[in-house]
Each structure stands twice: as structure tokens, then as C-alpha cells.
Amino acid sequence: MIVSPSTVSGSWRFFPPLSRVTKVSKVGFCATLLLGSFSVLAGGAHAADKSVDPADWTEVDVGIPVTDKLTTQRCGSCHTPDAKGNLSRISWTRATPEGWAQTLKRMVKLNGLSITPDEARSVVKYLSTSHGLAPEEAEPVMYFAERRIQDETIIPNDVLHQTCASCHAFAQPMSSRRSHREWALLQNMHKALYATAQRTYETPAAGGAHDGGAKAETQAQVALAWLTKNAPLHTPEWAAWSPSIRAPNLAGKWFVSAAFDGHGRFVGEMDLAAKTAGSDEFTSTTSLKSLDDGKVVTRKGVGLVYAGYSWRGTSQGEGGDPARPDDIADKMRETMWFAPDQAKSVGRWYWGEYHEFGLDVTLIRETGAPMVGAVWPNALKSGAVGVQIHLYGAALPASVSVGDVDFGSGVTVKKVASISSGEIVATVDVGAAAVAGSRSVVVHGAMLPKALTVYSGIDYIKVSPDTALAHLGGIKYGKGYQQFAATGWSAGPDGKPGNADDFPIRSVPVSWSLAEFPTVTYDDDVHFVGKLDPASGLFTPNVEGPDTQRRFMRNNYGEVWVVATAKDDKDAAGRPLVGRSYLVTTVPAYKRWDQPEVSE
Secondary structure, eight states: OOOOHHHHHTOOOOOOOOSOOOSSSSOOTTTTTSOOSSOSSTTOGGGOOTTSOGGGGSOOSOOOOOOOHHHHHHHTTTSOBOTTSOBTTGGGEEEOHHHHHHHHHHHHHHHOOOOOHHHHHHHHHHHHHHTSOOHHHHGGGHHHHTTOOOOOOOOOSHHHHHHTTTTSOTTTGGGEEEOHHHHHHHHHHHHHHOHHHHHHHHSBOTTOOEETTTEEOBHHHHHHHHHHHHSBSSOHHHHHHGGGOOOOOOOEEEEEEEEETTTEEEEEEEEEEESSTTOSEEEEEEEEEETTTOOEEEEEEEEEEETTTEEEEEEEESSOOTTOTTOTTSOEEEEEEEOTTSSEEEEEEEESTTSOEEEEEEEEEOOSSOEEEEEESOEEETTOOSEEEEEEEESOOSOOOGGGEEOOTTEEEEEEEEEOSSEEEEEEEEOTTOOOEEEEEEETTEEEEEEEEEESOOOEEEEESSEEEEEOOSSSSOOBOEEOEEEEEEOTTTTOTTSTTOEEEEEOOEEEEEEEOOSSTTOOGGGTSEEEOTTTOEEEEOOOSOOTTSGGGOOSOEEEEEEEEEEEEEOTTSOEEEEEEEEEEEOOOOOOOOOGGGOO
16 A cells, blocks of 8 residues: 555655556556545535436445544545444445545545544544455455556456546456445546546447437446446455454564565565554564575565555665665565465565566465475476475474475475475485476475476476566656566477466576567667666666657657577577567656645
8 A cells, every 4th residue: 555664653655656557557647546435526416417317326325334533523524424424425435545545635635635644544544444345355456556567357348448447457446345326426526537538438338238229328337337236335255354354463473485576586584563462553574585596685664454454564674785776675565465364465565666676475374383385496397306495484393204295296305405494405306207287395294385396398488577668767757677587388288388278387597688679660769768687687778868869859768579588498499498578668657646735
């Protein structure tokens, strides 16, 4: 969300919202103003669009009472309370911390809400918990809060793509739950603020039903029906979760496994301590060890947990190199989703001007029982002999025999070389006929699913991300970097690449280079967009323009191929495997959709 170390200590800071959310909608004019739970006019029903069936403006759902005194004081002057404790509009909406923070900022910006930073923080905290999402509702859209760029797979049809996902990620509306009336009012707000929404909504839906055989349903009507059915205010998930919301019991030690594109894997430990007994605010101390070079970074931070499962925090590493934008000792924002049983957590810790750098993080609670959290290397080639495998975890047994370690059929443990409570080193042989694919690893009864991949060969390379966005900067605006990584893939049992049976194997050592993407014959983008580190795959964009050395004094924007050429892996003809990614380098994000009224 929106938490910084200063947030937990009492001041309110909003992080800049997303400028690149998903590859479906990286840049949208209305990208971060649209989620809100209120119309431009606080009055609600009387502001309704009369072209919509009046029944849409009659609230029939049971509201969720607002029980927080401060929220009632600050919001109740515009949002009318009723005898049941409901506040108009608010009691018929549920949203993520990001959604409620965005709504509050818009109330300040457009409706003149007067609220202090501490009060704003408290109101968002209450609403995100008591009027939030259940864990099962939030999990599918966590990528939105985690500032990930990815293809959205949750858009159900073309109508929802046009009405909701053409300006912003579809995860934005799906980060809330609303009554039928509230979804209708949200559509009305869009039409009031954005002319493009008005045109889109009134377009007839292809294949839509007809009213009396004459008038086709509009896209707005189809979208409203879908959202009412699939994202209603009251759901079985919320009904099961809301009675059990309590202060999170997260204090203790957690095993950390993390991956950072271009920098490999990390393991370590995170120690969480509640600020006070029963608190939802925590301090953290984390150690991260690189499995590539053994370097250890210690980080200290703070975090706040919403609704009993949704972590938002920040941390800062010790030391570090300020000249390196990809340094993992940099200040990071942490977004984590804790499983309802509070035994595991997954999320992203990210940083950068455009949140472009990030660690994919998994936490596993240390309970005192043996636990395996990571295996390295995590891929073995069939026929390999005498390979040392490191198993990382917690409370590992002091005595382990070769029979206690199981990597699945075809992988034979020859000896256990060393043992400690956090690491076991085993030497293994891999049979030439070992079945390829992902498999679980078991140590003395403790199992880590899909921890190891056995493969016969690397058939092709994928570069991630396969489409990428970088931003010029360095003079007045910050640079938007892009980190690339190359992964070797198997074509699967059918031997045909690009099919569903393909599977990833491991990172591949490559040499990185740029190649022209031929859009305009004279533009020579490869010479102007920036530099790609041939060893690390880190792309550093050029400065913002105009550039006097370029034709027509254009800016340094452009399109190029990012090419990864394998150092060791070859195709059937003996040529190095090659993968590539499409990179767009664009101008800075001159406008950030964030209001300073409730920031520091």
C-alpha cells in the first residue's frame, strides 16, 4: 500500500501510485483516480444518471455498519448515517488499503475533506480491515499492490476489457467489492469525469441482449451485470473471514526465500516483533544471503498488517552502494499476503523510481519443527555425477543419513557432506533415465514441493520480461531502469517449444546486447535509448531530451530488441541459444496521479 517507516511512527505518507501496472495497460490517463468508492458528488443517489434504470439507484443490499468513531466523525458529515450505523456509500463498499487510501485522497482533492495525516492513516487502517477484502478475494489481485508488470489473465471478456481495463488494470476494480447500486454509481462517476468513459459505456455490446427486440444492451449494462454478479458486496469469503479478523500473530522467526531477476536467489531469516502486545504494527530484522556469491545483507524495517493478513511495510539495508540502482541494500517497500493460517506469506519487496526493481519473496514460519525452505542448485541435468546440493531451512535434524534425504526417483544421494540447523549439503548422482520435470524434496519428513527440476537439456531461452518499459531521465526526472533475466526452458515430452508441457529449468549465463527494432528506417534507436550491461542485463535509459545529436532533435525514446546469447547452451546445430525481449524506452512520467494534501 502506502506505508513508510514514518507511517508507523505516526506520520502519513502516500507512495506514488502506479505508472506501469500491467502489460495490458502500462500507462493510462485515468490510471489511479478511478477506483474510488464515491461519486464526484457526495450526495449519492440524487446525482444519478437518469438514463440508467432508476432501480439501479435503490439500495437493496444490507450495509456494513461503520463502528469507528473517527471514521464516522470525518466522513459522516457528507455520508449520512442511518439507525443501523451505516454511512451512505461507505457501508456498501469494501476495498484494499490502496483502494481506501485512494478514495480518501480524492475526497480531499475534489470534495474538500479536512483531515490530518494521523487521522487519515487511522481511517484507512479501520476501513481496510473492517470494510476490506477477505484473503481469498485479495490474493488474485495482489500483483496490483505489488507493483508488478504482467499480462492480466483475469479479464473475463472484451466488454470488461473496454469498460474497465482500457484505461487501467482490471485489478483496480477487482480490488473492491460493492453493492449493485455502488457499481452503478461508480460507472456514473466515470462518465462525469471522463468523456472517453461516456462514449465507451454507451457503445452497444457485441452480441448483447435486446430490450423488446429493438435496443441492444450497452457495454455499461453488460459490465454492471458482470460486476454485480462476480464482485458483490456480500460474498461467502467475506462472511467466513470477517468474524475471525483479529490482531495478527506474526511475531517470531520466518525463513526467507527470495529471487531477484538478474541477481539470482537469496535465503535468510526475518525476525518480526510486535510493537506492543496484540498490535498490528511490527518491526523487522532480515538477513539475506546471496546463493551466487555468499554476500549477506541485513535489513531493518517496519510494517503494518491490515485485516489480519495484508502486510505493508518498508525496510532499509545496511551499507550498500548509492551509485547502484539495483542494490538490494536500498530502501524497499514491502507488500505481503499472509495465508489465513499465518504459516506462510508471499509477496514482493520493491524499489526504484517506477518500482521497477523487486524481490519475489516467500516467508515460512519457523515453528521448531524441521523445515526445508530452498534448494540450490534447483536444477539437475540427467546423467550428472557427484553434484553437491544445498538444502536450506530451519531446525534441520542434527543427524541425517543418506536415506533421510529424498530427491525423487532417479536421483541417488551418495553422501551427506555437512549438517547444520540451517543447511544440509548432500552429494547426488542423477540417472541418465531420470524423469524430467519438477519434483519435491524431502528431508527427514519435511517436504518442499516443486523444489528441484530434473532436465535432459535446455531447448530454448526465454527473456523476462518479454515486453518491457523503461523511462528516460537523469536531468530533471528520475530514470526508469529495466532488469532482464534469461531462463532456459525444456520443450517438454513432445519436444515442441511453446506448448503447455514446456517447463522452466534454470537461469542461463548469457551475453546481453541491443538490436534495432525496425519501425522507422532512419531512427537508429539502438544508439540513443540507453545502454544494456552485457554481463548483468541491466538496462540504463538515456537522459531525457531533446537530443541535438538526433535527427529532428527528437527525444531519446525508441524501440529495441534486448538479445540474450547463451554462453554455454547450444541448439542442435551447435549454435548458441538466443532469446530476446521487446523494450520500449519512453519519456518520463511527467504527471504522477497523487495528491499531496494528505501526504507530508
